[in-house]
Amino acid sequence: MNMRKFKRRMNRIIPNGRQMVIGVPFIWLFLFFMLPFFIVLKISFAEADVAIPPYTEIYTYAEQKLQLLLNLGNYAMLGDDELYIAAYLGSLKMAFISTVLCLLIGYPMAYAIASARKELQTVLVLLIMMPTWTAILIRVYAWMGILSNNGLLNGFLMSMGLIDEPLQILNTNLAVYIGVVYSYLPFMILPLYANLVKHDQSLLEAASDLGSSTFNSFWKITIPLSKNGIIAGCMLVFIPVVGEFVIPELLGGPETLMIGKVLWQEFFNNRDWPVASALAVVMLAILIVPIILFNRSQAKEMEGKE
Amino acid sequence: MKRFRFSSLMLVLGLIFIYLPMLILVIYSFNASKLVTVWGGWSIKWYVGLLDNSQLMGSVLRSLEIACYTAVAAVALGTLAAFVLTRITHFKGRTLFGGLVTAPLVMPEVITGLSLLLLFVAMAQMIGWPQERGIVTIWIAHTTFCAAYVAVVVSARLRELDLSIEEAAMDLGARPWKVFFLITIPMIAPSLAAGGMMSFALSLDDLVLASFVSGPGSTTLPMEVFSAVRLGVKPEINAVASLILLAVSLVTFLVWFFSRRAEEARKKAIQQAIEESAADSWKQPDARRAPAPQTV
Numbered sequence: 001m002n003m004r005k006f007k008r009r010m011n012r013i014i015p016n017g018r019q020m021v022i023g024v025p026f027i028w029l030f031l032f033f034m035l036p037f038f039i040v041l042k043i044s045f046a047e048a049d050v051a052i053p054p055y056t057e058i059y060t061y062a063e064q065k066l067q068l069l070l071n072l073g074n075y076a077m078l079g080d081d082e083l084y085i086a087a088y089l090g091s092l093k094m095a096f097i098s099t100v101l102c103l104l105i106g107y108p109m110a111y112a113i114a115s116a117r118k119e120l121q122t123v124l125v126l127l128i129m130m131p132t133w134t135a136i137l138i139r140v141y142a143w144m145g146i147l148s149n150n151g152l153l154n155g156f157l158m159s160m161g162l163i164d165e166p167l168q169i170l171n172t173n174l175a176v177y178i179g180v181v182y183s184y185l186p187f188m189i190l191p192l193y194a195n196l197v198k199h200d201q202s203l204l205e206a207a208s209d210l211g212s213s214t215f216n217s218f219w220k221i222t223i224p225l226s227k228n229g230i231i232a233g234c235m236l237v238f239i240p241v242v243g244e245f246v247i248p249e250l251l252g253g254p255e256t257l258m259i260g261k262v263l264w265q266e267f268f269n270n271r272d273w274p275v276a277s278a279l280a281v282v283m284l285a286i287l288i289v290p291i292i293l294f295n296r297s298q299a300k301e302m303e304g305k306e
Numbered sequence: 307m308k309r310f311r312f313s314s315l316m317l318v319l320g321l322i323f324i325y326l327p328m329l330i331l332v333i334y335s336f337n338a339s340k341l342v343t344v345w346g347g348w349s350i351k352w353y354v355g356l357l358d359n360s361q362l363m364g365s366v367l368r369s370l371e372i373a374c375y376t377a378v379a380a381v382a383l384g385t386l387a388a389f390v391l392t393r394i395t396h397f398k399g400r401t402l403f404g405g406l407v408t409a410p411l412v413m414p415e416v417i418t419g420l421s422l423l424l425l426f427v428a429m430a431q432m433i434g435w436p437q438e439r440g441i442v443t444i445w446i447a448h449t450t451f452c453a454a455y456v457a458v459v460v461s462a463r464l465r466e467l468d469l470s471i472e473e474a475a476m477d478l479g480a481r482p483w484k485v486f487f488l489i490t491i492p493m494i495a496p497s498l499a500a501g502g503m504m505s506f507a508l509s510l511d512d513l514v515l516a517s518f519v520s521g522p523g524s525t526t527l528p529m530e531v532f533s534a535v536r537l538g539v540k541p542e543i544n545a546v547a548s549l550i551l552l553a554v555s556l557v558t559f560l561v562w563f564f565s566r567r568a569e570e571a572r573k574k575a576i577q578q579a580i581e582e583s584a585a586d587s588w589k590q591p592d593a594r595r596a597p598a599p600q601t602v
Contacts, residue, residue, distance in 0.1 A: 249536070
C-alpha cells in the first residue's frame with residue numbers, strides 16, 4: 001500500500017473540519033441531553049426493587065430467548081392516584097397564572113425600557129438581567145424572611161394598624177405565586193425587550209398621522225409585531241415553572257401540590273426511581289408542544305428570519 | 307402620551323419589586339440579633355462566623371472549581387454550536403440539532419437532572435464509568451445546559467457580524483480554522499466573555515441538577531444553603547447570600563463598565579474615520595483647484 005492510498009483511507013476515517021465542527025456539539029448534546037430521555041423512558045417501565053440501582057431490568061436474555069417485560073403499573077398508578085393528577089393540574093394552573101401575571105407586569109416594563117434613551121437602555125437591561133445571574137435559591141430565600149408570620153411584611157402591616165394579627169402568607173399558594181413571578185419576571189422582560197427595541201417607530205407615526213389613537217395603534221401595531229417576543233417570553237416562563245421545585249418547596253405549604261416537588265419526593269425520599277421516571281415522561285409529554293413552539297421561535301430568531 | 311407614563315411607572319415599580327427583597331436581605335445580614343426578624347443593631351459576626359465553618363467553605367471552593375470548568379467548557383461547546391447554527395445552513399439533522407441546542411433553556415431542571423443521573427447509572431453499569439458521581443458528573447450536567455445559554459448569546463453576535471471580512475480573509479488564502487481563530491473569535495470576544503460569566507454564575511447557582519448528579523462528599527454551595535434554608539431563615543445564610551449578591555453585582559458592574567468602554571472606543575474610531583475621510587475629501591477639491599489658475 002503506497003502512501004497516497006494510505007492517506008486517502010485515513011481521510012475517510014478521520015472526519016474533516018466541517019464534520020468535526022458539527023460533530024462535537026452534536027455528539028455531546030446527543031449523549032448528555034437526548035439519550036438520557038430514552039433511559040428515563042426505559043426505566044419508567046421497570047419495577048422498583050431493593051437493589052443498587054433500585055429498579056429491575058426490563059429485558060432478560062436466557063437460553064436464546066430475549067424477554068421484554070414492560071411494567072405499565074407506574075403509569076396506571078399515575079392515572080389512579082388523585083395526588084398525581086392534582087399535582088399535574090396544580091403545576092399547570094400555577095404556570096399559567098404566573099405566565100399571565102409576568103406578561104401583564106413585564107410588557108409595560110419592556111416597553112418602557114425599549115422607549116428609553118439608548119445609554120439608559122443598557123443600564124436598565126443590565127438591572128433586569130442581574131437577578132437572573134443570582135441564585136434563584138437566594139432570591140426565594142429573601143422572600144421567606146419577608147413573608148413569614150413574624151416577618152417584615154406582617155410587622156409593617158401591624159405597625160400601620162391595618163391588621164391585628166399576622167397574616168399567614170408564607171407556606172401558602174399566594175407565597176408561591178409571589179416567588180414565581182418574582183423569579184421569572186426577567187425571563188419575560190428580556191425577550192420582549194429584544195423584540196420591542198427592533199420596532200420601526202415610523203409605523204406608529206404613520207398610524208397617528210392617519211388619525212389612530214395611541215391605544216389603538218399600540219393594540220393593532222405594537223402587540224401583533226411583538227408576537228415572537230411574547231411567545232418566547234411566555235414559554236421561557238411557562239415551561240420551567242411547570243417543573244419548578246425550589247419555589248414550592250421553600251415558599252409553598254401543604255396545599256401546594258406541584259409535580260416538580262412530587263417527583264423530587266418520589267426520587268429522593270421514597271427512592272422509587274421508576275415512578276419518578278414515569279412522572280418525568282408524562283411531564284415531558286405535556287410540555288412537548290410548548291417546547292416545540294419555543295424551539296421554532298428560537299430557530300427563527302437564530303437564523304435571523306422574522 | 308398617557309401610556310408612556312404608565313409604562314415608566316410600571317418599570318420603576320417593577321425594579322423596586324425586584325431589588326427591594328435583595329436589599330432587605332443584605333441589611334439583615336448585618337443584624338446582631340440571632341432572631342432574624344428582630345433588629346438588634348449592626349454587627350458583622352455572621353460574616354466572621356462563616357470563615358470558621360469549614361464544611362461551608364469546602365462547598366464554596368468545590369462550587370467555584372466546578373463553575374470555572376463549566377465556564378470554559380460551555381463557552382467552547384456553545385460557540386461551536388452557535389457557529390454551526392449560524393454558518394452551516396444545510397446538513398443532515400439540522401432541525402434536530404437546533405432543537406437540542408435550545409431545548410435545555412426551557413427544560414424543567416428536575417427532568418434534566420433525573421435523566422442525566424439515570425444515564426450515569428446506566429453508564430456505570432455498562433462501561434464502568436463513572437465509578438463515583440461527583441465533580442465530573444456535575445460539570446457535565448452544568449456544561450450541557452450552560453452551553454445553550456452561550457449558544458444563544460454568541461449566535462446573536464455572529465449574526466450581526468459582517469461576513470465580508472471573513473470572506474476577504476478566505477479569498478486571501480487563509481484556511482477556515484485560521485479565519486475562525488484570527489478573525490471571527492476576536493470579533494465575537496465580548497459575547498464569549500459574557501457567555502463565560504453567565505455560565506459561571508449559572509453553574510454557581512444550580513441546585514436541582516447538582517442534587518441529582520452529585521455523589522456523597524461532593525456537596526456544592528447551593529445544596530448546603532438549601533439544606534439549611536429548608537429549616538427556616540438563618541442569619542449565617544443571610545451573610546452567604548449577601549456575599550453572593552455582592553459578587554454578582556460586582557461582575558455585572560464590570561461587564562457594564564467594559565462594554566461601555568469598548569463601545570466608546572468603537573464610536574471614537576468610527577468618528578475619527580469619518581473625520582479623516584471628510585478631511586481627505588475636503589483636501590481633494592483643493593488640490594484640484596490649485597493647479598487650475600496655472601492653466602489660465
